[in-house]
Amino acid sequence: MRLVMLGTGGFIPTETAQTACYLLPEVGVMLDAGTGLYRTSRYLPEDSELDVFLSHAHGDHTEGLTWLFASFMLQELRMPGVDETAISGILDRSNARLHSVRVHATQSTVDALRAKFEAFHLxxxxxxxxxxxxxxxxxxxxxxxxxDEVGFRLDWPGHSLAYVTDTTAGPDVKYIENIRGVDLLLHDCNGPDRMAGLMARISHSTPSAAALVAARAGVKRLVLIHHNPMNWSIEEDLGSARRIFANTEIGTDGMELEF
Ligand SMILES: [Zn+2]
Incomplete structure (x- = not known):
């Protein structure tokens, strides 16, 4: 199955990383809806339904919901034969798709967001x-x-994925059992090992800590996501992380992963 990294950044979009959004186009599943969602129209099939699963309510994981309608419209506008007479049909179909988007979240996240996005009738x-x-x-x-953050685990016969963000990795985190043995783990990595203290205070992770979780959970592949916009390089720690868990890499916007 294919996963497209629509946004691998956190906090605020940058020139190289939109904020958190990950799409599985073959099944119409999206994990978080940060600003990277604006790229959806390039990847989601035009006849696909969409289920969005939100980890929590923060803007860098949810602001992209604003762009769902425009994303559906963009797909229609790219089709041949668009002219003035076609526009009302395009608007109707885009609205119908928008209103059919299912957004799955915890009660606290729904409570925090429903009024804000009321106009979209999700x-x-x-x-x-x-x-x-x-x-x-x-x-x-x-x-x-x-x-309030939740992680997700997705299983199909023969392949699996876990998504964990906005948390501090460590050897004894409780979610290790929830992600055990997955083929692909997307894990928060917001700052370098030398800033482990700050990362813990702001509920984020470092490369080596994420690698330790991957090793303890016995996953097959680790991709580091939710990068900071502050030029705190995590590349300097890739060697250390790979000594803990060899199959570690840094996720980037536009990367497509098979799992
Ligand atoms: Zn975040």
Missing amino acids: DWRLLTSPEALPQGGRITHFSASQG
Whole structure:
């Protein structure tokens, strides 16, 4: 299955990294809806439904919901034969797709966002576990931090993915059991090892700490995401991280991963 990294940054978009958004085009599943969502029209099939799963309510994970309608419209406007007479049909179909988008989140996240995005008439759903996904898959969620953030695990026969963000990795984090053995782990990595103290205070992770979680959980591949916009390089720590968990790499916008 293919995963497209629409936004691998955190906090605020930069020239190289939009904020958190990850799309599985083959099944119409999106993990978080940061500013990277604006790239959706390039990847989501035009006849696809869309289920968005939100880890928490912060803007760098949710502001992109604003661009759903325009994304659907863009796909229509790129089709041949668009002219003045076609525009009302395009608006109707784009609105119909917008109103059919299911946004799955915890009660606290729905409470924080529903009024803000009321004008879009999205289909808000409270998270339950497990929930069925297309092609025989299922998604479960779990507490991933001391706060409201949840992580996700997606399983299909023969392949699996876990997504953990906005949390401080460590050898004893409780979610290790939730992500055990997945083929691909996307894990928060917001700053370098030398800033581990600050990362812990702001509920984020370093390369070596994320690698330790990957090793303890027995995953097959680790991709570091949620990069900082402050030029705090994590590349200097890639060697250290790979000594802990060899199959570690840094995710970037536009990267496509098979798992
Ligand atoms: Zn964030």
